[in-house]
């Protein structure tokens with residue numbers, strides 16, 4: 001069984017690159033199940049019901065989220081009907097929605113879980129270990145446990161994967177939007193990478209317009225959050241599983257044309 005994980009989809013350009021490359025990637029790599037992080041899919045912050053459905057239409061089977069889960073006001077209204085959305089278990093605002101969903105693919109029960117890291121995240125994040133411990137009973141009869149650990153710090157992601165190495169099969173990190181080169185199979189059983197990277201404008205500051213980022217950070221100007229319209233990069237990982245994880249491989253498709 002082959003999984004494709006798609007890194008944080010950032011705005012329109014991120015959705016565009018999914019539309020352009022996902023069908024071919026699925027076909028060429030015999031992908032059985034696609035998980036994508038959609039926390040930035042709607043103009044860089046959050047997701048709407050319409051955009052969630054758009055991403056599913058492109059071939060994504062499950063959408064995970066992150067610290068921007070509640071950035072769009074409509075989300076609470078639609079969470080009860082977003083049956084393929086997985087939201088962080090340890091966000092202080094969580095009431096509706098699921099943080100672990102079980103999918104049955106080729107008679108294999110796959111659990112997809114979403115957890116927030118604590119480093120540089122703010123006080124809305126509750127303890128990730130307590131949150132995941134509470135999930136463990138519901139995972140006991142699953143064949144494959146996949147965790148999207150959404151956090152800033154590489155070491156925090158690695159520690160989580162090491163601590164739960166007997167309980168999980170795949171841990172893919174998200175949130176930094178920068179793909180790391182540390183993919184590895186831990187202890188011969190857990191596919192791991194600190195960050196899958198993003199699908200969004202290649203010439204940008206992690207998807208955000210570069211000039212606007214400089215105005216906001218260097219010059220302390222009050223700006224709106226502007227998503228870059230430059231040509232996008234596609235980042236993700238492919239994980240192969242056959243009675244245990246066999247391989248984890250990074251995917252990066254950079255744009256041929258650079259800035260607009």
Ligand SMILES: [Fe+2]
Nearest residue numbers: 008039040175
């Ligand atoms: Fe993100």
Ligand SMILES: [Fe+2]
Nearest residue numbers: 066067068175
């Ligand atoms: Fe994030």
